[in-house]
Amino acid sequence: MTSYLLKGVSVLGGSPTDLLIKDGVIASGGGKADETIDATGLVALPGLVDLHTHLREPGREDAETVETGSRAAALGGYTAVFAMANTSPVADTAGVVEQVWRLGREAGLVDVQPIGAVTVGLAGKQMAELGAMATSAANVRIFSDDGHCVADPRLMRRALEYVKAFDGIIAQHAEEPRLTEGAQMHEGEVSTRLGLTGWPAVAEEAIIARDVLLAEHVGSRLHVCHVSTAGSVEVLRQAKARGVRVTAEVTPHHLLLTDELAASYDPVYKVNPPLRTGKDVEALRQALIEGVIDIVATDHAPHAVEDKECEWAYARPGMVGLETALPVVLSVLGEQWELIAERMSRAPARIAGLTGHGTDLSPGSPANLTLVDPAARRVVDPAELASRSRNTPYAGTTLPGRIVATFLRGEPTVLDGKAVK
Ligand code: DOR
Numbered sequence: 001m002t003s004y005l006l007k008g009v010s011v012l013g014g015s016p017t018d019l020l021i022k023d024g025v026i027a028s029g030g031g032k033a034d035e036t037i038d039a040t041g042l043v044a045l046p047g048l049v050d051l052h053t054h055l056r057e058p059g060r061e062d063a064e065t066v067e068t069g070s071r072a073a074a075l076g077g078y079t080a081v082f083a084m085a086n087t088s089p090v091a092d093t094a095g096v097v098e099q100v101w102r103l104g105r106e107a108g109l110v111d112v113q114p115i116g117a118v119t120v121g122l123a124g125k126q127m128a129e130l131g132a133m134a135t136s137a138a139n140v141r142i143f144s145d146d147g148h149c150v151a152d153p154r155l156m157r158r159a160l161e162y163v164k165a166f167d168g169i170i171a172q173h174a175e176e177p178r179l180t181e182g183a184q185m186h187e188g189e190v191s192t193r194l195g196l197t198g199w200p201a202v203a204e205e206a207i208i209a210r211d212v213l214l215a216e217h218v219g220s221r222l223h224v225c226h227v228s229t230a231g232s233v234e235v236l237r238q239a240k241a242r243g244v245r246v247t248a249e250v251t252p253h254h255l256l257l258t259d260e261l262a263a264s265y266d267p268v269y270k271v272n273p274p275l276r277t278g279k280d281v282e283a284l285r286q287a288l289i290e291g292v293i294d295i296v297a298t299d300h301a302p303h304a305v306e307d308k309e310c311e312w313a314y315a316r317p318g319m320v321g322l323e324t325a326l327p328v329v330l331s332v333l334g335e336q337w338e339l340i341a342e343r344m345s346r347a348p349a350r351i352a353g354l355t356g357h358g359t360d361l362s363p364g365s366p367a368n369l370t371l372v373d374p375a376a377r378r379v380v381d382p383a384e385l386a387s388r389s390r391n392t393p394y395a396g397t398t399l400p401g402r403i404v405a406t407f408l409r410g411e412p413t414v415l416d417g418k419a420v421k
């Protein structure tokens with residue numbers, strides 16, 4: 001196994017030092033290595049962990065595969081991603097989650113951890129075989145019907161109770177479906193002006209409020225996907241203050257973009273939950289800094305051209321995000337490396353109970369890390385993305401930071417900004 005010496009690297013923004021990567025771990029002291037990388041001006045972070053990725057395999061390999069999504073993740077600085085269950089067939093059995101897990105191992109670019117569906121076929125009617133998925137080779141601990149809300153409160157309660165046995169989590173896509181029928185964008189001034197049916201903030205807030213009460217009642221763990229409104233932040237703040245076992249994520253796009261973009265009628269800005277107002281964006285940023293929102297998760301949602309380059313009403317919701325997440329977060333938070341490491345690596349690994357990721361870059365730790373050049377600027381070119389899909393809202397935008405290298409257990413997956421395989 002090739003050893004690497006990162007010369008003059010700044011660990012989390014600290015003063016320059018040498019980091020030796022040997023036999024899959026961070027070795028102590030400097031010393032000799034097979035390869036030396038001049039890391040002057042580069043910042044080392046623990047490998048990023050994404051709790052919310054859509055890899056589309058099985059079923060929509062034209063939009064993404066486990067392999068292409070894994071490559072996009074590695075290029076974005078990730079060493080582990082959690083694959084959402086809304087594939088075709090749905091990841092609601094031990095068989096499908098094992099298939100995704102195995103494909104991830106074969107690709108070997110990031111650790112792919114399947115998320116299991118809460119209900120059979122994501123239909124919201126009958127609980128899936130959570131226990132069988134938990135005891136499968138994929139070792140599933142997070143369950144979600146993401147894309148759909150587990151709207152039935154009795155089913156949600158049962159699922160929360162069920163996963164307690166193995167310290168699992170239910171990750172909720174909070175959307176009261178009766179309040180979002182026909183919705184096309186955020187309900188507010190802009191939707192009124194454009195004449196598009198609105199997705200009101202309260203549809204998200206009402207479900208989060210209900211679910212924190214359910215989680216409190218049964219003493220179980222709830223994770224809230226892609227929080228998008230200021231009101232949701234207040235519900236979470238109160239729940240956390242009471243000691244409810246709830247964690248929450250925000251996407252890079254909800255930290256940066258607003259509903260004004262829908263005025264272009266360009267479906268690249270159509271996403272679920274929708275882009276909200278500037279006030280919401282401000283509240284989300286503040287919540288992320290304070291820790292009311294625990295993590296950044298991409299909700300990387302690749303879509304084929306025909307599903308995105310069509311009329312707004314017919315377009316699928318979602319945007320790709322793995323390759324731009326860290327640059328977007330850098331543009332929002334600035335070079336707050338400690339905070340970034342916490343919200344994008346340590347906390348997601350901790351929430352998921354994922355060992356070997358999100359650890360300190362100290363001697364003996366697994367060498368899962370990423371090297372970032374914070375001084376670099378990049379104009380996002382959709383044609384250059386490793387993802388099989390092109391639906392990025394940042395085309396032509398200049399973003400700060402370039403991911404120079406990523407290491408997975410001491411093996412480079414990205415070098416000189418390019419995927420190794
Ligand atoms: O925008 C979204 N896209 N939101 C979701 O909840 C699902 C996702 C997808 O699968 O495309």
Ligand code: ZN
Nearest residue numbers: 146147173225
């Ligand atoms: Zn979702």
